[in-house]
Amino acid sequence: MRVSIDDVAARAKVSTATVSRALRGLPKVNPATRARVLAVAQEMGYVPSPSATRLATGRTRTVGVLVPFIDRWYFAHALEGIDQELREHGYNLLLFSLGGYRHGQQRRFTEQMVRKQIDALVVLCLGLSSAELGELKLTHVPMISVGGPVEGCHGVHIDDAAAASAATQHLIDLGHRKIAHLSGGINDEKNFVVPTLRSEAFEATLRRAGLQFRPEWNVAGDFTVGEGAAAAARLFELPGERPTAIFCGSDEMALGLMFEAKRRGIRIPEDLSVIGIDDHDFSAPAGLSTMAQQPVQHGLLAAQMLLAELDGKPGAIHEENMPFKLIQRDSTAPPA
Known part of the structure; x- marks a missing residue:
């Protein structure tokens, strides 16, 4: 009984x-x-x-996570951190995926999706339409963003512009003057603001150093290994001189570029220096230099803030810039 x-x-x-x-x-x-x-x-x-x-x-003991992708390295690791903290305190995680690149009329977040199902919401680095933002405000639950700025939310993330600038400056300090960029594509920019922040910082850092920004050397890779390789192929096939260094907006694109360079007999770092952002699980084995961040810790901290807010602690949710650091490995060196 x-x-x-x-x-x-x-x-x-x-x-x-x-x-x-x-x-x-x-x-x-x-x-x-x-x-x-x-x-x-x-x-x-x-x-x-x-x-x-x-x-x-009046509590569900469930926290929702709104995510644009479930197959990207950063999002998967941030989810791991969020889930760890929630389980530690007896809460469940409810995932709301917006289906990746589907946008506009094909993709819509509504308040009805979360009504009476969750006590709080984590928004993972998501670019929302004006209609979606309006629906988000109707949820009336504590919210926090993770991974990048989201309008209307305090967030836990690195300073993406500063990280991109530091990565570019690392190449400049090594003596490189002909530097290309693998950026997020149009679809990425629709879904989250991070690619734009990193691309703008790259261009600004070049200009501050008195270096030429060459639009034809700014190639979109959509933040994945496969698209990084495809973008690298387009870059390598351009007529004229080649860059001596490339800043990639994510490690996944940088790894794809390294695969394509090896296929073409381009030596790294002898012929080409490469740096990314993230410190992906495969970056150390590949010898990739990167600006490292820790998404598991981002998720943990965001969940801690939400739980503290639910426990009645005023001001628990706030903006938090997380640390990042340069890890120089074998993929960057002075130009030959």
């Missing part, structure tokens, strides 16, 4: 409200009483009913 909260209250000689508060870790419960209730609940094998808990608290 299932043990009820009334059974626990009777055995512990307290009210059912006290049992509920003690088991949920809420304040205003005497420490000795809390310990007694927890011991009795464990002894009796009491398991709170999720539906009863929701009715009593």
Whole structure:
């Protein structure tokens, strides 16, 4: 026979409200009483009913995550961090995928998607339409973004412009003057603002150093290994002189470029220096220089802020610029 909260209250000689508060870790419960209730609940094998808990608290103990892609390195690792923190505190994660590159009329976030299903929402580095932003505001739940700026949300992310500038400056400091760029494509720019921030910072850093920005050397790769290789092929087949270094807007594109360079007999770093952003799992084995960030930690911190907000701590959700650092490996060197 299932043990009820009334059974626990009777055995512990307290009210059912006290049992509920003690088991949920809420304040205003005497420490000795809390310990007694927890011991009795464990002894009796009491398991709170999720539906009863929701009715009593108005909480679902579920946090939603709105994501443009589920197959990208950054998003997968950020999700891991979010999930770790939520599970540690007895919360579930509910994923809302907007289907990658589908946009506009083919892709729509609505308040109905999350109504009464979640207590809070994480928005993973997503570019939303004006209609979607309006729907987001109707959810009336605590929100935070992860991975890049999202209009209307405080966020946890690196300074993407600063990271891109530092990567470009690393190539300049090595003595490179002919520098190309593999950027996110039009589809990426529709879905999140990060590619644009990194591309603009690359161009600005070149100009500050008195170097020429060559539009034909700015090639879109859509932030994937396959598209990075395809973009590299287009770059390598351009007539005229070649760049001596390339800044890639993500490590996945940089890895694709390295595969294509090897296929063509272009030596890295002897003929071409390459740097990316992220520190992808394959970057160290490939010897790729990169501006490293830690998306698992980004997800953990964002989840901690949301849970603190749900626990009633004012100002728990705030903007947080996370650290990044240059890791120089074998793929960057002074020009020959």
